[in-house]
C-alpha cells in the first residue's frame with residue numbers, strides 16, 4: 001500500500017467505503033422488482049427479483065458465519081452462470097470473506113493446486129461437477145466442507161464426499177436479519193487465477209474498491225453501456241474474470257439479468273435470447289461461432305438482441321461483419337485480462353467517426369478500442385522506451401489503474417510491476433486517437449528474419465474466406481528465417497478449399513513476406529478453459545513441421 005500525503009484541508013463528503021454489498025443493497029432498494037432469470041442445472045427456468053436475491057445473499061452470509069468462515073478467508077465456487085452463483089458473489093464478498101471462482105474446465109490437477117494454494121475453506125459446486133469433486137476431495141487439504149448448490153430433493157444419494165451440505169437448506173435455515181458489515185474498502189473481495197498456459201496458475205486478488213470502481217466504469221456508454229432498459233445475458237462464465245464484472249455492473253444499472261446455466265450451445269442460447277428478450281450479451285469469439293452458425297443455418301433472426309461485447313481473444317472481422325450486417329447486432333470489441341478485473345479498452349466510435357464511410361468506421365471498430373477512464377496504457381520497446389501513438393509502431397503494452405493487479409496472490413512470481421506499470425505480455429499499436437490494436441501475445445508473435453509477424457492479422461484474413469470456420473497461425477522453425485508462419489485451418493462442414501487457393505487469398509491483404517508458408521487442415525483446434533485457442537498446444541504438435549520453403 002502506498003502512503004499518500006494528507007492535505008491540511010480534507011473534503012467534507014461522507015466517508016462511505018466502496019463495498020460490493022453496497023451494489024446489491026442499492027439494487028434491491030432502487031430496482032427491487034428487476035428480474036434475474038436462470039436456466040438451472042436441474043433443467044428448469046428459475047426467476048426471482050433483485051429484492052429476493054439480496055435477501056437470500058444476506059441469509060447465505062449469515063450461514064457462512066455459522067460455518068465459521070471469517071473475514072479474508074476464501075470460499076470457492078465451481079459453478080455455471082446462475083442465481084445461486086450470484087448469491088455467492090454477494091453473500092461471500094459482502095460478508096468480508098473472499099470469493100474464489102474456479103474455472104471447472106481446467107485440468108483436475110490444476111484445480112486441486114489452485115484450491116490448496118488459495119487455502120479454500122468451503123467449496124460450493126453445481127451438481128455437474130459432483131464427479132470432479134469426488135475425484136478431487138482427498139487432495140484438497142484445507143476444505144472443511146462441500147456445498148451442493150441444489151435443494152434437498154436433488155442431493156446426491158450416495159457419495160463419499162466428506163462433510164457434504166445442501167445449499168438450499170443452509171440458506172433456508174438462516175435468519176433474515178443479517179446486516180452487511182462495513183469495513184475497509186481495500187479488503188480482498190474476490191480471487192481469480194489466470195489460466196496458466198505456462199507454469200502454475202497465478203491468483204489476481206481483487207478488492208472491494210477495485211471491483212466497485214470497475215463496475216462503475218464498465219457500465220459507462222463508451223464501455224459496455226448497460227442501463228435499466230437492458231436485458232443482459234452474460235455468456236462469459238462467472239468463473240472467467242467474474243463474467244467481466246457483469247454480475248456487478250448489471251445490478252447497479254438495474255437491468256434484467258438472464259443466466260444461461262450450463263446450456264451454452266447455439267440452440268439453447270438462441271431460445272433463451274428470444275424467450276427473455278435479451279438486448280445485450282458478452283462472450284469470447286468461440287461461443288459466438290456456435291450461436292451465429294445456429295442462427296444462420298436455420299435462417300433465424302434475433303428480435304430483441306441489439307448489442308454484444310466480444311473479447312478474451314481477437315474478434316475476427318468476418319464475425320463482426322456477420323453480426324453487424326446480417327444479424328443487426330452492434331459489436332463492442334473489448335480487450336482486458338484477468339489481471340485487469342478485466343476491462344481495459346472497449347471499442348466504440350467517436351463523434352468524428354460517424355461522418356466516415358462505413359468501411360472506414362469498421363476499420364476502427366475492429367481495433368480493441370479506447371481506454372476507459374481509470375486505465376492508462378503505453379507501448380514501449382525492448383529497452384522500455386515509450387513508443388509513439390501512430391497506429392503503426394508496435395511494442396510491449398503496459399497498463400496501470402486502480403483495478404490492475406500490483407502483484408499476484410501470495411507474491412507468486414515476485415515483483416511484477418515495471419516502474420509502477422503492469423506488463424501485459426501483449427504486443428500492440430496505439431493510434432493518434434488512443435485506439436489500441438493488439439498485434440499478438442508476445443509469446444505468439446512469429447519472428448521471421450528479425451522482424452515480427454502478427455498472427456492475429458493472418459488469422460483474420462483466413463477467417464474471412466467463406467470455407468474457413470476457424471484458423472490459427474503459429475511460427476514454425478525455418479533454417480533461413482528462424483521462423484515462418486504456418487496456418488492451421490478448420491474448414492466449414494461440407495466446404496472445400498485447397499492450400500493454393502487459401503494462400504492466394506492473402507494476396508494484397510497483407511505484406512507479401514507475411515503470407516504463410518504452408519497450410520495444414522485440421523478437424524478441430526485445441527481450445528483452453530476460457531474458450532481460447534491454445535497456440536502452445538499447436539506449437540507442440542507442429543514443432544517439427546517441415547515447411548516446403550525450408
Ligand code: ADP
Pocket residue numbers: 193194195196241310311312313314315333334335336337338339342368424425426438440441530532
Ligand atoms: P488468461 O490470461 O487466463 O488466458 P485472460 O482472459 O486474462 O485469460 O487473457 C488475457 C489475454 O487475452 C490478453 O492479454 C490478450 O492477449 C488476450 N485478449 C483479450 N481480449 C482480447 C482481444 N479483444 N483481442 C486480442 N486479444 C485479446
